[in-house]
Amino acid sequence: MAGGLYFYNHVDDELRRRIEERFAQHYPELQIKVHAATLIPGEGIEVRGMTITQPGAAGPRVEVARFDEMLLACKASLSELIQHEPEFTEIRVRRPTLLATRRPDGTWSTGELLPFPQISEKPPRIVVEGGTVEIFDPLRNPTSKLSLRDVYLEVDPGVGGDNPESTTRRLHGFMVGDHVQRLEFEGELGDGGKQWSFRGTGEGLDLSPELYAALPGEVAAKLDVLRSLRASSQFRFSVQNSPDDASAIEYDLQGKIARGRIEDSRLPYPLTDVFALVRCTNQGVHISELRARNGQTAIYVREAWRRGNEANSPLFANLQCERLVIDRRLLDILPEQWRARWYDFFLEGIVNVNAIVHYDGQSWQPDVSVECLDTSFTYHKFPYRLENGQGHVRLKDDRLDFLLSTYSGADQVLIQGNVQNLYQDPGLWLEVRADRLAIDKKLLESLPPTSRAVLTSFSPSGHFRVDFEARRQPGPQQPVSRRLRLQLDHCSMRYDRFPYPIHNVTGTVEMLGDEWEFRNLEGTNDTGELRGYGRLGPTASGRELRLNISGANIALEQELRNALPLHSQRLWDNLQPRGSVQLATDIRYQIDTKQLAIGVSALPVAETVSIQPVFFPYRIENIRGELSYANGRVVLGRAPRGEIKGQHQGVDVALRGVCDLAPDGRWRLALDDLTVYRLRADRDLQAAVSPRLNPWLRRLDPASAINLSGRVELLGGGAGNQPPQAQWNMRITTQGANLVAGLPLTNISGEAHLQGGFDGAKMSARAELDLDSVTWKNMQITSVTGPARVDGEHILLGAWADKDLPQGRPRPITGKAYGGWLMSDGWVKLEATPRYGWQITAGDLDVARIGRELLPGTQSLSGKLNGGVNLRGSTEGIHTLTGTGYMRLRDADLYQLPQMVQLLNIVSLKPPDATAFTNSEADFRVDGDHLYFDRINFTGDAISLKGQGEMNLNTDVALTFYALVGRDELEIPLIPELFRAASRQLMLIHVDGKLTEPSIRRDPFPVVGKALEQLQADLQNGAPPKNPQRLGLLSPRNGSARRGGWGDRANPQSIAREPARPAQSERKGGLLR
Incomplete structure (x- = not known):
């Protein structure tokens, strides 16, 4: 009784202990704890606070399960429990917690249950x-x-006999969780739990990165898509362990995704409105009816699958994209080999795509059709971007076909072709056509550096038609053949090496391989028309560009001048050409060495070309002949067209020569065959010559013409605006020229040889005269020869020109006149008002010829005349003229002269005969327009006359003579027009008036008195009259008379500025007395 009471009082504890033991026996590796157990009669045993732990488990969470309340239903009473084991019909568990923890070995803690x-x-x-x-x-x-919460689970007792190990138990239930609204499932457990299978459905499953983060690692690895997916889904599933390997799990998950959004770094942009049917199994993933959007892009996946869950698992996709945006962001989802091709073309834009893609684990087998709606792309080797592309592209396996219509700006470009063996040693056919394409910065920057540099050097603009074709056969080391044909359409260009702008350019440019050919090029520049052809390609010395350009009516204007090299521009500036020419240009440019060679040939257009050199501004017009340029040299008058010709108001110029142009701007012009016909000293020539020569050039009669021929060399282009240096060797011929150089020279005919030069500051020249005829004061002088020289400050003639010769005697200028000879020397001082000196000596002049040619009427004169004159003056006027002279007449019949007859009658001689006067002498001085006769002697056998006086250039005379009986041995000056009859008595004779009509009167000896004595004394002493005014040369009405000899113009200070005179011993004719 007492034992029964004790058991009754401790029955709950005993139940708790026996339950722990029962579970511990089943789970020997686990620790079972039961907080309390109570027998509920008629219902069963109620267990509270039961925990199952795994002592010594590796890792966190040793607790496996926790049961707040468990009812073990049975009908046993307390006595029955004491007597035998109860038969439980149901186990009802409330608020259990199952803690599934993954162990380091990969197993789960719940597997122990x-x-x-x-x-x-x-x-x-x-x-x-x-x-x-x-x-x-x-x-x-x-x-x-x-x-997972609110789990409800029912496990039926099972079927299969009394052996629990062979019993298969069915279960079903439902639950909710953090990411699922409701999960219903059912399944079977067999073989004591070793075999199991489950299936079920889920609603309201929120697929998200948070779900991905909550899943176990091995499950998350197979659902990587959840990392970027947010969607609501419904699904059904089945999962079981393998009959052969209980640890191997087989699963089949099928679901529907709706209202999804995918944000994946592997995608170029987020996808929204995602809908798909998905099935995941151990064999892989299968997707169908997938729809998604991104902005205007719509994606449809009819079917996609992956067999396996490895990185190289085979996969297949059949998809369609509408208005897919292609840009750099799409690169990350492309296979590596496709990504490399994208970089070849930098494709962007909007396309429609139909793709069937298969990957066998090693290679891709694509069949992709792309409809280009609005695309742009550029080829990396020719980065000329094309836009607004429309057309079709298809990639099937390793073959790519394309047909596109694209635009560059407003210009359409058609592209078609295919690529075979796309991924290795591809074959290629490409054709590009455009009817009109702009030459702009975009095009130039697309060219390879070498081609870009060449084409950019032409500064091209305008439009052209293009036809391009490229071909390559499949296989290793197969070359690519390229052909490009450009049809220029009213383009413009300006080559930087010869920057002459050309407009309206048409023609053909064709590339074949590495060679470029230029054909039928035509263009204009204002009125000029140009045509050309050329080539760019390899040569023995490297790549060379060669252009041949011909031009018609090319204007010689500033544009052409600016196109020339610097040295040519300076020559142009010095010559100032105008007009139009025909051009032929040969341009060669070595691209590797950057060496340029330009050859130019020019022909003037008739009657249009002129030049007016800056250093000699004498305009030459109507230039004709060929001019050529090559390698820094200009050739003037190349054969066979002959010489260069031109005109200036009746003056003809012809020449041949060369002009060498240095890179620093200097130039050398050598005219080896220069000829000038009919050159006149007109205003144009006077304005062109040096200011120092201008006053003397004015003294040439503008109607007089001279001819020049010979060689001229000019050097110019130095620093600053210095005039060119010059050298010349010329032959000068003239016919009938007139010159006033101190003394008037007319009807000059003959030639002179002129050599000299100009050093940029001073001119020096030497001439040899060889004149046929010269007229002075109606006196013709023939065979005029002798030297002349210009030294920059003087013009020197005769002995003055020869005085600095290292050897030989100075030579005068010589000539012939009236059967005799003449010698002359002279100089001109080149200053603001040029001064000059002139010395002439004459000998053996035929008096008879002088009389016939100079004196009126008929005379029968004879005799020889000798004389000389030494003159000095300036171009200021005749009033500056001074000098001295003399005349000697021998064996002359002066009685034939009318004036002499009149004089002889005055002295009352008998009619003259051969013994009247035979010799005469006169010494005179020149002062302005006056001649002062210091001594005049007429000597004859019967009577002699002696006198003195003066005369002006108007032939007004004032002479005084006295007569002597018999021959006087003194020198008698000759004044040919002063003769009149004289009486036989000695007297003074006065001659006044005009020389041709003198007034002769006598003064008897008694009347003259002292005057006669004084006159005789003066004549014997050779002194001039002490009071020349007594001679009455000019009356007041005719102006005041000039007096004296050299005056101020002969003072030492004045003479010091004149050239040094030759030594007296070197002179011929004794001019300096």
């Missing part, structure tokens, strides 16, 4: 209410935890 404990002979029905399942994976980084 299977199979379920055997607490009765027949498996009871199990009901779980309000349960919680926590799935914890500490092996994942970071750790993951997934909680």
Whole structure:
């Protein structure tokens, strides 16, 4: 009784202990703790606070399960429990917590709970209410935890006999969780829990990165898509362990995704409105009816699958994209080999895509059709971007076909072709056509550096038609053949090496391989028309550009001048050409060495071309002949067209020569065959010559013409605006020229040889005269020869020109006149008012010829005349003229002269005969327009006359003579027009008036008195009259008379500025007395 009472009082504790033992026997590796157990008669045993732990478990969470309340239903009473084991019909568990923790070995802690404990002979029905399942994976980084709540589970007793190990138990239930609204499931457990399978459905499953983070690692690895997916889904699933390997799990998950959004770094942009049917199994993933959008892009996946879950698992996709935006962001989802091709073309734009893609684990087999709606792209080797592309592109396996219509700006470009063996040693056919394409910066920057440099050097603009074709056969080391044909359409260009602008350019440019050919090029520049052809390609010395350009009616204007090299521009500036020419230009440019060679040939257009040199501004017009340029040399008058010819108001110029142009701007012009016909000293020539020569050039009669021929060399282009240096060797011929250079010279005919030069500051020249005829004062002088020289300050003639010769005697200028000879020397001082000196000596002049040619009437004169004159003056006027002279007449019959007959009658001689006067002498001085006769002697056998006086250039005379009986041996000056009959008595004779009609009167000897004595004394002493005014040369009405000899113009200070005179011993004719 006492024992029974004790058991009754401790029955609950005993039940608790026996329950712990029963579970511990089933789970020997686990630790079972029961807080309390109570027998409820008629219902069963109620267990509270039961925990199952795994002592010594590796990792966190040794607790496996926790049961707040468990009812073990049975009909046993207390006595029955004491007597035998109860038969439980149901186990009802309320608010259990199942803690599934992944162990370091990959197993789960809950795996220790299977199979379920055997607490009765027949498996009871199990009901779980309000349960919680926590799935914890500490092996994942970071750790993951997934909680399922409100778990309801029913496990039926099972079928299969009395052996629990062979009993298959069915279960079903539902639950909710953090990421699922409701999960219903059912399944079977067999073989004592070793075999199991489950299936079920889920609603309101929120697929998200948070769900991905909560999943165990091995499950998350197979659902990587959840990292970027947010969607609501419904699904059904089945999962079981393998019959052959209980640890191997087989699963089949099928679901529907709706209202999804995918944001994946592997995608170029987020996808929204995602809908798809998805099935995941151990064999892979299968997707169908996938739809998604991104802005205007719509994506349709009819079918896609991946067999396996490895990185190289085979996959297949059949998809369609509408208005897919292609840009750099799309690169990341492309296979590597496709990505490399994208960089070849930099494709962007909007396309429609139909793609069937298969990957066998090693290679891709694509069949992609692309409809280009609005695309742009550029080829990396020719980065000329094309836009607004429309057309079709198809990639099937390793073959790419394309047909596109694109635009560059407003210009359409058609592209078609294909690529075979796309991924290795491809074959290529490409054709590009454009009817009109702009030459602009975009095009130039697309060319390879070498081609760009060449084409940019032409500064091209305008439009052209293009036809391009490229071909390559498949296989290793196969060359690419390229052919490009450009048809220029009213383009413009300006070559920087010869920047002459050309407009309206048409023609053909063709590239074949590495060679370019230019054909039928035509263009204009104002009225000029140009044609050309050329080539760019390899030569033995490297790549060379060669252009041949011919031009018609090319204007010689500033544009052409600016196109020339610097040295040519300076020559142009010095010559100032105008007009139009025909051009032929040969341009060669070595691209590797950057060496340029330009050859130019020019022919003036008839009657249009002229030049007016800056250094000699004498305009030459109507220039004809060929001019050529090559390698810095200009050739003037190249054969066979002969010489260069031009005109200036009746003056003809012809020449041949060369002009060498140095890179620093200097130039050398050598005219080896210069000829000038009919050159006149007109105003144009006077304005062109040096200011020092201008006053003397004015003294040439403008109607007089001279001819020049010989060689001229000019050097110019130095620093500053210095005039060119010059050298010349010329032959000058003239016929009938007139010159006033101190003394008037007319009817000059003959030639002179002129050599000299100009050093930029001073001119020096030497001439040899060889004149046929010169007229002075109606006196013709023939065979005029002798030297002349210009030294920059003087013009020197005769001995003055020869005085500095290292050897030989100075030579005068010599000539012939009236059967005799003449010698002359002279100089001109080149200053503001030029001064000059002139010395002439005459000998053996035939008086008879002088009489016939100079004196009126008929005379039978004879005799020889000798004389000389030394004159000095300036171009200021005749009033500056001074000098001295003399005349000697021998064996002359002066009695033939009418004036002499009149004079002889005055002195009352008998009619004149051969013994009248035979010799005469006169010494005179020149002062302005006056001649002062210091001594005049007429000597004859019967009578002699002596006198003195003066005369002006108007032939007004004032002479005084006295007569002597018999021959006087003194010198008698000759004044040929002063003779009149004289009486036989000695007397003074006065001659006044005009020389041709003199008034002669006598003054008897007694009347003259002292005057006669004084006159005789003066004549014997050779002195001038002490009072010349007594001679009455000019009356007041005729102006004041000039007096004196050299005056101020002969003072030492004045003579010091004149050239040094030759030594007296070197002179012929004794001019300096």
